[in-house]
Structures are given as C-alpha cells and as structure tokens.
Amino acid sequence: MTSKFAVWYINLYVKFRLIYLKSKLKTQSKIGQDVKFYGFPILQLARSSTIHIGARSIFRSTSRWNVLGINHPCIISTLSPNGSIFIGDDVGISGASICAFKSIHIGSKTLLGVNVKIIDTDFHPVSPVNRIYAKAVDAGAAEVYIGNNVFIGANSLILKGVTIGDNTVIGAGSVVVRDLPADVIAAGNPCKVIRKLNA
Secondary structure: OOHHHHHHHHHHHHHHHHHHHHHHHOOEEEEOOOOEEEOOOEEEOOOOOEEEEOOOOEEEOOHHHOOOOOOOOOEEEEOOOOOEEEEOOOOEEEOOEEEEOOEEEEOOOOEEOOOOEEEOEOOOOOOOOOHHHOOHHHOOEOOEEEOOOOEEOOOOEEOOOOEEOOOOEEOOOOEEOOOEOOOEEEEOOOOEEEEEOOO
C-alpha cells in the first residue's frame, strides 16, 4: 500500500467510524475539513458524548510519521454521557491520549508532542476504601482547558482541573497539576513557570 493511498484509506476509515459511532451511540461528533490521520487512532466514545475536531488538524499514530517514536496510537476517549472533547483548528497531535470524563478543550494551533497525556479524571478515588472496585464516576474530575498556540513537550502529563494560557510552552516530561498563565515557558514535576516567553 503506497503512503499516499494509506493516508487516504485511513482518513476515510476514521470518518466512517465517526459516522457509525454517531448513529449507534448518539454522539455529537463533528470533524472539520482537511483533517489528516497518519496511522489508525483509537476512538472510544461514550453514548451521547461530544467530540469536535477542527479543520486541518493532524493526528500521527505511528512512529513512521514522527522520528521521536510514538508509544501507541492517538487515543481519543470520552468516559461519560456528558463527556466532551473539543480540538480546535490546525492542532498537531502525535500519539497522545485525550481522555475526558467531563470536558477537555484544546485550542487552535496547539501542538501536543509525542506521547502526551491529557486527562480530566483521577480514574480511581483517592480514598483507599474499595478503590479497586470503584468506577470513574466515584473519582475526582474537573475540566481541562488548553488555550491557543500552546506547545506541550513530549511525554508530558496534563491532569484534571488545569488551565493553560495561550502561547505557553511546556517542557518535555512535565507533570502539570495547576494552572499556568499565558506567554510563559514552564517545566518540571510539578510543572512551574521558568520565565516569560519572549515575543
């Protein structure tokens, strides 16, 4: 299968998969023009959830399309009927996991480096009582909002309740547990502002 044909086939598959999920699960899915999928993403959508993928966004799901090495395909998952994922226009994603119990918003022109994870839930409750048997609904969850033109470095982890301002750069391997303002460079575990971003 030639590279050009493979990309065409994968894009057609993903579009039909979203149409199927929309009809079967009543999801409110919308995909913009000229969205490109390189490799097959994993789509796991809860019934009646919402997903929006903006125009010209690019999803890379194999290392063939990214020299840093992608650990797994892009994963886009809504975990509840009220779950919502919004991905703006011209967003670049490489092997990222985006899991929303409540809401994840990713602004336009944002870049997610290799293997980034964005999650708005703890998945399991902090309380040790019956933690192993608890469901996601019993865990803490809070919306994640990522502004426009943000650059999130490889292998970073964005946790629940975080807001990241426009244009901010997050260093590779960071763990973001609290809000970050616009126009800064931040890194570390926990992620902290290093300096303001020069124009």
